[in-house]
Amino acid sequence: MDQALKDIALPRLRRALGLTEGEDEQRLEDALAAAEEKICRYLLQSELPDAVDCLLVELAALVYLRTGERSALKSESYSEGQLSQSQSYLTAEELAQGEEALLRCLAPWRRVRCKGGASS
Numbered sequence: 001m002d003q004a005l006k007d008i009a010l011p012r013l014r015r016a017l018g019l020t021e022g023e024d025e026q027r028l029e030d031a032l033a034a035a036e037e038k039i040c041r042y043l044l045q046s047e048l049p050d051a052v053d054c055l056l057v058e059l060a061a062l063v064y065l066r067t068g069e070r071s072a073l074k075s076e077s078y079s080e081g082q083l084s085q086s087q088s089y090l091t092a093e094e095l096a097q098g099e100e101a102l103l104r105c106l107a108p109w110r111r112v113r114c115k116g117g118a119s120s
Helices: 003-017 025-043 050-066 092-104
Strands: 073-079 084-089
Touching (some): 003 025, 003 050
Protein backbone atom coordinates (compact mmCIF):
# COMPACT_ATOMS: atom_id res chain seq x y z
CA MET A 1 0.00 0.00 0.00
CA ASP A 2 1.44 3.34 -0.93
CA GLN A 3 1.80 6.07 1.67
CA ALA A 4 -0.84 8.34 0.09
CA LEU A 5 -3.52 5.63 0.34
CA LYS A 6 -2.43 4.77 3.88
CA ASP A 7 -2.70 8.44 4.89
CA ILE A 8 -6.30 8.48 3.65
CA ALA A 9 -7.39 5.01 4.79
CA LEU A 10 -5.96 4.99 8.33
CA PRO A 11 -7.97 7.97 9.67
CA ARG A 12 -11.12 6.67 7.95
CA LEU A 13 -10.60 3.25 9.56
CA ARG A 14 -10.06 4.88 12.96
CA ARG A 15 -13.31 6.84 12.61
CA ALA A 16 -15.23 3.77 11.43
CA LEU A 17 -14.14 1.88 14.53
CA GLY A 18 -14.55 4.80 16.94
CA LEU A 19 -10.88 4.88 17.90
CA THR A 20 -8.78 7.92 18.75
CA GLU A 21 -5.57 8.84 16.96
CA GLY A 22 -2.65 6.74 18.16
CA GLU A 23 -4.91 4.08 19.69
CA ASP A 24 -4.01 0.55 18.55
CA GLU A 25 -2.08 1.96 15.57
CA GLN A 26 -0.14 -1.20 14.72
CA ARG A 27 -3.24 -3.41 14.66
CA LEU A 28 -5.00 -0.88 12.43
CA GLU A 29 -2.08 -0.91 10.00
CA ASP A 30 -2.04 -4.72 10.11
CA ALA A 31 -5.77 -4.82 9.36
CA LEU A 32 -5.32 -2.48 6.38
CA ALA A 33 -2.45 -4.60 5.07
CA ALA A 34 -4.48 -7.81 5.48
CA ALA A 35 -7.48 -6.23 3.72
CA GLU A 36 -5.27 -5.06 0.87
CA GLU A 37 -3.80 -8.55 0.51
CA LYS A 38 -7.27 -10.16 0.51
CA ILE A 39 -8.52 -7.75 -2.16
CA CYS A 40 -5.46 -8.21 -4.38
CA ARG A 41 -5.66 -11.98 -4.04
CA TYR A 42 -9.38 -11.98 -4.85
CA LEU A 43 -8.87 -9.72 -7.88
CA LEU A 44 -5.78 -11.64 -9.04
CA GLN A 45 -3.89 -8.35 -9.19
CA SER A 46 -0.70 -7.16 -7.59
CA GLU A 47 -2.00 -3.65 -6.78
CA LEU A 48 -5.29 -2.21 -5.61
CA PRO A 49 -7.45 -0.55 -8.25
CA ASP A 50 -8.26 3.11 -7.49
CA ALA A 51 -11.98 2.50 -7.15
CA VAL A 52 -11.79 0.19 -4.10
CA ASP A 53 -10.59 2.60 -1.37
CA CYS A 54 -13.94 2.60 0.44
CA LEU A 55 -14.19 -1.20 0.38
CA LEU A 56 -10.61 -1.43 1.66
CA VAL A 57 -11.59 0.50 4.81
CA GLU A 58 -14.77 -1.55 5.31
CA LEU A 59 -12.90 -4.83 4.89
CA ALA A 60 -10.09 -3.65 7.19
CA ALA A 61 -12.68 -2.81 9.88
CA LEU A 62 -14.11 -6.34 9.66
CA VAL A 63 -10.62 -7.85 9.81
CA TYR A 64 -9.79 -5.68 12.84
CA LEU A 65 -12.96 -6.71 14.66
CA ARG A 66 -12.57 -10.40 13.82
CA THR A 67 -8.97 -10.59 15.02
CA GLY A 68 -9.14 -8.58 18.24
CA GLU A 69 -10.74 -8.26 21.63
CA ARG A 70 -13.01 -5.44 20.49
CA SER A 71 -16.51 -6.66 19.62
CA ALA A 72 -18.91 -5.49 16.91
CA LEU A 73 -22.26 -4.49 18.37
CA LYS A 74 -25.07 -6.19 16.44
CA SER A 75 -28.10 -4.97 18.36
CA GLU A 76 -28.96 -3.19 21.56
CA SER A 77 -32.24 -2.86 23.39
CA TYR A 78 -33.42 -1.07 26.49
CA SER A 79 -36.77 -1.04 28.27
CA GLU A 80 -37.99 1.10 31.13
CA GLY A 81 -40.44 -1.04 33.14
CA GLN A 82 -38.45 -3.31 35.48
CA LEU A 83 -35.31 -1.93 33.77
CA SER A 84 -33.99 -4.34 31.16
CA GLN A 85 -31.04 -3.93 28.84
CA SER A 86 -29.52 -6.32 26.33
CA GLN A 87 -26.79 -6.27 23.72
CA SER A 88 -25.76 -8.79 21.11
CA TYR A 89 -22.53 -8.88 19.16
CA LEU A 90 -21.50 -10.18 15.75
CA THR A 91 -19.80 -13.57 15.87
CA ALA A 92 -16.50 -14.34 14.14
CA GLU A 93 -18.48 -16.32 11.57
CA GLU A 94 -20.76 -13.36 10.83
CA LEU A 95 -17.74 -11.08 10.44
CA ALA A 96 -16.13 -13.59 8.04
CA GLN A 97 -19.38 -13.70 6.04
CA GLY A 98 -19.29 -9.90 5.87
CA GLU A 99 -15.74 -10.06 4.51
CA GLU A 100 -16.83 -12.52 1.82
CA ALA A 101 -19.79 -10.32 0.86
CA LEU A 102 -17.52 -7.28 0.49
CA LEU A 103 -15.12 -9.24 -1.70
CA ARG A 104 -18.01 -10.30 -3.95
CA CYS A 105 -18.72 -6.60 -4.55
CA LEU A 106 -15.33 -6.46 -6.24
CA ALA A 107 -16.25 -8.99 -8.95
CA PRO A 108 -16.39 -6.35 -11.73
CA TRP A 109 -12.67 -5.60 -11.19
CA ARG A 110 -11.62 -9.24 -11.05
CA ARG A 111 -9.17 -10.49 -13.64
CA VAL A 112 -9.94 -13.72 -15.41
CA ARG A 113 -7.29 -16.26 -16.30
CA CYS A 114 -7.76 -18.88 -18.97
CA LYS A 115 -5.94 -22.17 -18.76
CA GLY A 116 -3.15 -22.13 -21.34
CA GLY A 117 -3.83 -18.49 -22.24
CA ALA A 118 -2.47 -15.11 -21.28
CA SER A 119 -4.12 -13.23 -18.40
CA SER A 120 -6.37 -10.36 -19.27
